[in-house]
Amino acid sequence: MRVRRRGLRIGSALLVTGALVLSGCDSTGSRPAPSPSVSPTPSRTFTAGAPGAGDAYFPSYGNGGYDVGRYVVKVRYDPAKDRLTGTTTVQATATADLSTFNLDLVGLTVSAITVDGAPATHRRERNELVIKPASGLVNGNGFVAEIAYEGVPKPLKNETLGDGGFLHTPDGAIALGQPESASTWFPVNDHPSDKATYDFEITVPDGLTAVSNGVPGGKASTAGWTTWKWSEKSPMVSYLSTMVIGEFRVTTSTHRGKPVYSAVAIAANGSADSAIAETTKVADYLETVFGPYPFDAYGGVVVSDSRISYALETQSRPVYSAGFFRQGSNTAVVAHELAHQWFGDSVSLGTWEDIWLNEGFATYAEWLWTEHTRNSTAKEAFDNRYARAPEKMWKTPPGKPGAKELFSESVYQRGAMTLHALRVSVGDKTFFEIVKTWAAEKRNGTATTAEFVALAERISGKQLDQLFDAWLYGTKKPALPKRL
Incomplete structure (x- = not known):
């Protein structure tokens, strides 16, 4: 997840014309077979969709009543005026009979909305966009919402976790952050429980580069503007989406038949280029530990804005603060963010309480990488x-850290220690079988700590409650682990 820069320590779409193919994602991120449409009947009662996804730590994040399958995001950004205009198409499936449904959108002004081609009304309730279709949405039916919007985008203020989202920069913009950020530049169900695929079209003045997630789809220029296309076809959590606009040193290649696209801010020193050039080498090593690389593209983005003091595992193309590379080619942080491509991105948390599943694995991957590099x-x-x-680390249980300690040292370091304790307890062969099986069975989905514990017990054939209770949930320093 988010790695704050403190040396090596952890502190912290294309709009489809013609026929639209509707596809939803179930709770594991997989796509169910299409079901027949269900027609509204007079006996149905349509109710408002929930304004939150039900997360215990962040009750207002995300929304309920529908499941998004795909976002098509088209935005145009003028850095000189700091103004964004956009149209986002949301392809989703209703999971309840809905009279209204919500999307998360921060600050920007909505000019028009249609649902299934018919004009819809809307209202704003702070960062909630409440949409009322012309007719109710029937449970099980797919629907398409198209939202047009504009304005001066702003970051989200979070006193506990720091600001995230859209930042205007001298040469462009950066849209980045965790646990929420996407809603500052497009309407979205901004919670990790609702993964979807994404297509992006980002139009910027000629001479600037616009980088996002997934496979590059090329660029086209007209009348002083260039449109950059990107496509992420693996289900993605909303906070893993990114848009970075500016002047960069861009390198492109292919690796194992997949595109490699990296961009380093002009102001960053050469050590950043050297570290990012190691991306595929690090990913190849991690494949030997975790199993096949889960996405269709590789790369990285290095930004020089001083407000970004962390790295984030934005899907297929992590974003790094240039500060990580001021003292040399720091590949440990690259290993951390690339490990997240398996754990955090492909296998995503269903609720924020399970954040250690992201950060513990990524931190442990740093340890494995430093061992690999001797x-x-x-x-x-x-x-x-x-x-x-x-002492504070032992008092903060990584399996239940609380919202204020979401990015605490306990979640990262004690999370990694939990994995090492498991390794010692079950032995190397069984441990790495657990890790590879977890990545394979939960690929493209969401997961919980309880599911990980159950899988570890199934593969090891051992009862592991005592181990996990001590390392994940205890508030005292556990005894050193022993082989069971």
Whole structure:
């Protein structure tokens, strides 16, 4: 997840014309077979969709009553005026009989909405866009909403976790952040439980580069503007979407038949280029540990804006602060963000309480990478943290950290220690079988801690409640792990 820059320590679409193919995603991110349309009947009662996804930590995040299958996002941004205009098409399936449904949208002004081609009315309730279709949406039916909007985009203010979302920069813009950010530049169900595929068209003045997620679809220029196309066909969590606009040193290639696209801010030093050039090398090593790389593209983006002091595992193309590379070619942070492509991106959390499943795995991947590069072993990393961890880390359970400690040292470091304790307890062969099976069985879906524990017990044949209770939920320093 988010790695804040403190040395190596952790602180912290194309609009489809003609026929539209509707496809929803179930709770695992997989696509169900189309079901027959259900016609409204007088006996149906249509009710308002929920204004939140029901997350215990962030009750207002996301929305209920529907499941998005695909977003088609077309935006035009003028940095000179700091003004964005856009049209977003949402292809979704109703999961209840809906009289209204909500999307998350911050600040921007909506000019028109249609649902299934018919004009719809709307109202704003702070960051909620409440849409009322011309007729009720029937449970099980697909629908298409198209929203046109414009305005001066702003970041989201979060006193606990820091601001996230759209940032205007001297040469363009950066849309980035966690746990929410997408709603600052397009209407979205902004919660990780609702994964979808994405197509982006980003139009900017000639001379600027616009980078986003997935496979590059080329660019086209007209009348002083260039449109950049990107497509992410694997289900993606909304906070993993990104848009970075500016002047960059761009490198492109292919690796194992997949495109590699990386962009480094002009102001960043050469160490950043060297580190990002190692992306495919690091990914190839992680494949040996976690299984096949889960996406259709590789790459990275380095930004130089001082407000971005972290790295984020934006799907298929992580974004890094240039500060990570001021002291040299830091590939540990690259290993961390690339590990997230498996754990956090492909296998995503269903609720924010399970954040350790993202950060613990990514931090442990750093330890494995440093062992692979012969700098230190994973055991040494574990022993060092076990001996020197501050008392607060032991008092903050990574399996239930609370919203204010979502990006705490406990979630990252103690999360990784939990995995090492599991490795010691079940042995290397079984541990790495657990890890690969977890990545394979949960690919493109969401997951919970309970599911991980159950899988670990199934593969190891051992009862592991005591181990996980101590390392994930205890508030005292656990005893050193032993082989079971």
